[in-house]
Amino acid sequence: MKTTGGSDGAKRRAGESAAALVEPGMTVGLGTGSTAAHAIRRLGERVADGLDIEGVPTSFDSRQRARDAGIPLRALEDVDTIDLAIDGADQVADFALVKGGGAAHAREKLVDTAAERFVVVVDSSKQADVLSHPVPVEVLPVAHSVVAGTVRDAGGEPSLRRADRKDGPVVTDNGNLVLDCEFGDIAEPTALARTLSEMPGVVEHGLFVGSADEVHVGTDSGVRVLERE
Numbered sequence: 007m008k009t010t011g012g013s014d015g016a017k018r019r020a021g022e023s024a025a026a027l028v029e030p031g032m033t034v035g036l037g038t039g040s041t042a043a044h045a046i047r048r049l050g051e052r053v054a055d056g057l058d059i060e061g062v063p064t065s066f067d068s069r070q071r072a073r074d075a076g077i078p079l080r081a082l083e084d085v086d087t088i089d090l091a092i093d094g095a096d097q098v099a100d101f102a103l104v105k106g107g108g109a110a111h112a113r114e115k116l117v118d119t120a121a122e123r124f125v126v127v128v129d130s131s132k133q134a135d136v137l138s139h140p141v142p143v144e145v146l147p148v149a150h151s152v153v154a155g156t157v158r159d160a161g162g163e164p165s166l167r168r169a170d171r172k173d174g175p176v177v178t179d180n181g182n183l184v185l186d187c188e189f190g191d192i193a194e195p196t197a198l199a200r201t202l203s204e205m206p207g208v209v210e211h212g213l214f215v216g217s218a219d220e221v222h223v224g225t226d227s228g229v230r231v232l233e234r235e
């Protein structure tokens with residue numbers, strides 16, 4: 007798993023803080039990434055102590071982690087309600103997020119948006135006044151050149167995500183490709199999200215606007231909890 011952002015201790019504190027919100031009987035969305043992994047590990051410990059929950063993974067990686075942690079799982083297609091989702095982010099500004107550093111944002115958006123309560127877990131290096139992180143855009147493989155052109159027309163600079171340990175592109179859990187799209191400062195994330203969603207060939211993009219209810223920010227000494235009013 008790629009790791010970005012701040013210290014592992016800060017990520018652990020954020021993940022464990024969110025895991026403490028889970029109550030018996032809940033169906034819990036399990037996010038992807040190194041911070042969400044701490045929440046999954048902690049939930050596994052609570053399950054071993056008798057907590058009765060079901061997890062809904064957002065990726066191959068989070069499913070493997072949850073299995074290893076001993077969390078009973080349900081597939082996304084078998085679930086109609088999710089009580090609480092815990093997921094990481096690449097950048098957070100005023101409850102708007104850029105996600106998809108692990109190329110899992112399509113399923114993450116399904117799970118996180120469906121959840122009654124969506125709790126974001128980050129370390130403080132992910133906080134910003136204005137979003138500026140490149141936006142991952144998952145595209146149908148045949149569409150990557152066309153979408154790259156459309157992104158340029160919209161003022162972005164796309165770059166096909168390449169795999170580290172393989173020649174060629176990253177292929178998502180859904181069999182698609184990812185364009186990381188640089189837009190500079192994103193002053194109006196809602197408008198950009200709509201523009202990206204309307205592009206033919208786009209499966210899902212990593213701008214999450216209006217879905218996060220809480221952000222648990224891990225620091226070197228504790229956790230700051232931000233709640234949306």
Ligand SMILES: O=C(CO)[C@H](O)[C@H](O)COP(=O)(O)O
Nearest residue numbers: 039040041094106107108110
């Ligand atoms: O969106 C994601 C995966 O698609 C991750 O949640 C995001 O990349 C943050 O990861 P990490 O906690 O490892 O920094």
